[in-house]
Amino acid sequence: MNIFTYFISIFFLVYLFIPSDAEAACTDPAKPKVNWERCNFTEKNLSNRKLNQSTLRETRFIRSNLSNTNLSFSIAIRAKFINTNAKNAIFNGARLREADFTKANLSNVSFIDADLRLARLFKANLKNANLTGAKIRGADLLNADLSGATWIDGNTICSEGSIGQCK
Secondary structure, eight states, X not given: OOHHHHHHHHHHHHXXXXXXXXXXXXXXXXXXXXXXXXXXXXXXXXXXXXXXXXXXXXXXXXXXXXXXXXXXXXXXXXXXXXXXXXXXXXXXXXXXXTOBOTTOBOTTOBOTTOBOTTOBOTTOBOTTOBXXXXXXXXXXXXXXXXXXXXXXXXXXXXXXXXXXXXX
């Protein structure tokens, strides 16, 4: 075996055993840019945390507490926020395509410039939420309470009793 082949073999073995920053570790602490892809945080208290710019693709936050948590610019495509309390949370610029917010408490949440296309917001509480610039094409707002919410145009405030659509 020549010296070049030997060093290539050593390099390859070392590469295999050094953990990558891109690998999801569901036990990593809550912090900005954490990779919690496909993790399960059902019924966890993650309130008052900074999870901005995190990778949360297909992660489950069912019946969890995300109140006052910053999730700005996070990638949470197909994440599950079913029955989650996310009151006062910040999702500005987040990628939430196909996320499920069924029956979630999203009151006073900021979704400025968030991508909510094809998201499920069935019976979600969106009272006083800010949807300015949000992409909502194909989103399911059936029975969602939009009372007092700022609509995607940034100017319209949904009237009291706006259920399923901004009136």
